[in-house]
């Protein structure tokens with residue numbers, strides 16, 4: 191009796207479901223003109239076939255914030271099979287979530303069918319692991335059930351060209367105004383269903399400059415070990431979104447703050463007490479952010495080389511102290527750290543090979559006599575290795591000097607290059623350090639990248 195009274199009191203104080211909020215066309219700043227032609231075509235074709243269709247997720251969120259969405263996702267009540275008939279050359283992909291990739295011209299629009307509650311479906315359509323993790327989630331539902339299956343309120347806003355309204359079932363518009371990442375439903379349960387949501391909370395907070403709402407943030411440190419249950423390949427994809435989305439340095443800080451980082455990069459995390467290792471990590475991420483801002487090419491190989499280097503270097507030093515010669519010491523250290531990382535986040539071969547080359551070149555860059563310098567400068571990975579060397583010098587891992595020598599070498603003509611190498615042999619140039627002094631300590635700018 192008492193329990194019934196308490197629960198009805200709770201219900202009275204806080205309505206269980208505030209109901210949808212429909213924000214009419216004149217009350218929001220989102221315009222059809224901001225949406226890609228392909229996404230509009232997909233919506234129109236679905237609507238003409240008698241289905242509902244909405245833009246949802248990052249597209250709506252980023253437009254409301256005045257940004258430029260990187261893509262548009264469409265949600266509909268058509269099943270993937272029904273939608274497939276409407277788009278020539280479209281494909282159904284995914285197992286955990288079956289979605290349709292609708293191709294319009296060069297653009298691919300992800301079309302997802304409204305999700306329902308798991309309890310509504312057959313056992314084979316929704317499955318959970320012993321940790322509460324959702325293995326399959328293909329139970330279909332309506333707009334409202336779809337909204338509450340999404341991760342954060344700001345990601346659960348729907349916009350349709352049928353009336354031009356925004357539909358908000360979870361308070362997403364309020365959270366956009368308050369700049370908050372808030373999990374829909376009970377945060378711990380939702381993280382257990384899909385631990386990648388922990389990384390997504392941090393990713394959106396860093397990208398949007400939002401705070402993570404207290405109840406959404408508080409389970410993170412305790413549940414962080416669940417990341418170990420995620421397939422390394424999925425984690426690799428997620429790591430790229432986290433660290434190569436233009437806000438890597440901030441993301442790194444938040445991942446450390448919520449104790450998620452050491453589950454992604456344990457070998458890096460173990461070195462962060464060393465100021466040079468922390469600085470290398472930060473600078474590598476900051477440089478990546480800066481390059482993305484300048485629309486320059488960035489590669490996971492370089493970033494992974496930097497993140498794993500402090501551990502490789504520490505291991506290498508240990509082996510050197512035991513008398514292992516430099517080359518095998520580096521090779522063994524690289525092998526050990528790389529395979530330990532692979533257990534956490536996969537790294538495709540096309541990135542591990544250049545990563546190893548960047549490390550190997552660190553041993554070769556000091557060796558510049560005869561024709562070696564010229565040959566090294568023609569190595570396909572020279573530019574990345576040179577940038578990496580500068581990074582190591584900047585964070586104080588090694589003394590400055592060699593980087594400056596290579597900067598000058600790249601700017602020199604053939605004759606000057608030969609002279610630089612001859613100077614080395616005479617032992618009167620330790621690698622640019624002497625000359626820098628004569629230029630009142632100012633660094634010369636790095637030569638422009640060849641890209």
Ligand code: ATP
Pocket residue numbers: 246247248249260261263339340341342345346384386387
């Ligand atoms: P962006 O594309 O800018 O990174 P996004 O919000 O569009 O951000 P996507 O990964 O493209 O993110 O996912 C699209 C939408 O699908 C999200 O906005 C969210 O509503 C839903 N979603 C994606 N992943 C999950 C998840 N793990 N759990 C619940 N909902 C999810």
Ligand code: MG
Pocket residue numbers: 247248249261262263
């Ligand atoms: Mg998206």
